[in-house]
Amino acid sequence: MGDTLRIAIAGLGTVGGGLLKLLDGATPVGGGRLKAVAVSARDRHRRREADISQLQWFDDAVAMAREAEIDVFVELIGGSDGPAKAAVEAALKRGVHVVTANKALLAEHGLALATLAETTGAHILYEAAVAGGIPVIKALRDGLAGGNRVNAVSGILNGTCNYLLTEMESSGRPFADVLADAQRLGYAEADPTTDVGGFDAGHKIALLAAIAFGAPPDFAAVDIEGVDNVTLMDIRLAGKLGYRIKLIAKAERVDESVRVGVHPALVAFDHPLASVGSSLNAVVIDADPVGRLSFVGRGAGAGPTASAVAADLLDLLAGAARPPFGRPVADLVRQPPAARAEEGRFFLRILVHDKPGVIAAIAEQLAKAGVSIESFLQDPAEAGADVPIVLTTQRCPRGALDAAVRHIAALDVVAAPPRLMPIEDTRSGLRAWS
């Protein structure tokens, strides 16, 4: 590809603008051998910080991918389908490398795109798609997966959810209020479903799981629950028991299968993930023989994302790009989803009518299921309201607990469906650091 990488950038939002600034900076990235030559965006005439007058303009990203004289197509459009997918396919078909921040596209079509790239000798790089500026794709794909057996990858992968949970806890305001503010401030999208529903974190953990386990990405197999049902009451009660609620994405080996999911979960206050606040992301990798590695950094924004895209471009310049999921497509092995039920400690919150015998009735159902209680808290009733009872269990099979919870939900004294959340503890992939 010669000495200079000719780059097209599709999408000139904050990240695309940040990238142009970086490539155009006082100390040119890659000694000036990374050169933006073409751009496309929705509106040619919008005011921009970066000067794009010297670059070839395309109204249509797909046309740019198909026609521009380029070595690399940087896709910053977003979305799992539509123009992003069409443009990436057009670039790969020509043997043009793709650098993208698009987790949805790769999580849902990663195998097909990797296969296409292999046939033309193009590379797909996507450091910016997961955990912003944290070089976790590189660490996992180039640094660890080859010489290690990865047992678990987990973390806090969605800054919006982490911001919302952090704000709810610190301000004591309910989810809807905090979300409305975040939307006004630009921290959350007008349609927040992708973030707050856990789907964005799901895309990201599907990609990390693929690299960690040498498998094709399998977004459909990710078990996803968002933060939209996390209540102030649960945040407050978890706090009384010494825990904070975080949205945890996790991919782990279970015997010869894998479990990949996104769930609100409790972490103890002294747990390393408990102090990962606001818009930060964190990734924890457990592997043999390296042990546990933790990474923390800003998960989104123009700077971190542009930094990650630049790192990928420098990999291409150095001829150092690897296959997108760490090994050739033919060597990827689909991992069966875990059949064995999850096992762990859990937080259970039950709203009850304050009557004698309530606790006995609940405790009896748990005892019948063989679930031992670790801690128990009955919060004083507010005037006229139902009373929340919370408990944490000792380590138990999720299946047994689910059965007990179904019986508890059916009790006359129970006022609302009980709330069950896992507790990330020292036996999981997220032990404390000391």
Place this chain on the structure above:
Amino acid sequence: MGDTLRIAIAGLGTVGGGLLKLLDGATPVGGGRLKAVAVSARDRHRRREADISQLQWFDDAVAMAREAEIDVFVELIGGSDGPAKAAVEAALKRGVHVVTANKALLAEHGLALATLAETTGAHILYEAAVAGGIPVIKALRDGLAGGNRVNAVSGILNGTCNYLLTEMESSGRPFADVLADAQRLGYAEADPTTDVGGFDAGHKIALLAAIAFGAPPDFAAVDIEGVDNVTLMDIRLAGKLGYRIKLIAKAERVDESVRVGVHPALVAFDHPLASVGSSLNAVVIDADPVGRLSFVGRGAGAGPTASAVAADLLDLLAGAARPPFGRPVADLVRQPPAARAEEGRFFLRILVHDKPGVIAAIAEQLAKAGVSIESFLQDPAEAGADVPIVLTTQRCPRGALDAAVRHIAALDVVAAPPRLMPIEDTRSGLRAWS
């Protein structure tokens, strides 16, 4: 170099043994295309877990580097000079790549070795030399340095020192006792100078500084203080003020120069480095535009180190190796050491004879130097003993404080040389995560 990398391993201690095991494992690293073919060690007939009977044996590492039919020479001998240096030079002269865990060698002779490697087209890779299994060399060299301006790199880089400080605090036993135990348990060397004197951390931060700032490594310019003078009294008093003492290695830009040092320093209990206990390492990188990134993992041991060596070997296999300090030797720019005095907050402990007017005399000297006191603690005297007075300063120039401390040391009432340590705070490269 063909499809298979032929590897010689010099040094078969725990790391060399761990590497042989890894290369020989059930799932061969790199699809079996990494192949150990020759080994050397001090004693051929020592009992080893790994079977070396199929490998070519050399009594002399230098002879192996010179004669074995290999593509890569893995140097696990250690030491900045002697056979390690001779063997590495012999390998590089032939164009044989070197993978090493030897921070002393590279910190002290890195520029000469990089120059030699460039002339023959050999690569030098040393992920295992810094922070064990944490892929921080790769993150900094391949992921960040190109597209970012690194402002500071800091961390906890010596597991032995971190273990000793952690043990002193938790057990309340003095340095010498804890060190003797650590030596008995194999956590510290018989001659512990390299570790406890801060030199090992100094070697490591010299290498991180070189990559971060695009400079040749300059170990001689590293300002080094070890943990051997950290007393139980200071650990206890720092704790009363809300701080923990850690050995912090730090490289930072100061205007157009750099400051690189290793010092015992105070970190607040809620500081992310405060909870990095025992044998863990941590690295914090502050850079534009990526922001702050933190990495935590095991800093030593067979597993983490073998994992790091394997990652380097896989880089060679993928043709993905970069210049050892991130850019060609001709592009490395020596950074002038910072002329401007350090500025920050400090911890000052003074042992005094318990007489009226002591506090006034000390406060007067600080006031004269323009140093403001932030917190102040006089500990009750133990029977007949001198009394420790501790204080933390507000942000001030180190030079002014040093002058005041000289005057304080000369006061009649002062019983021993005062102890001064920097406080890592939110304005340094090590702010809390939230």
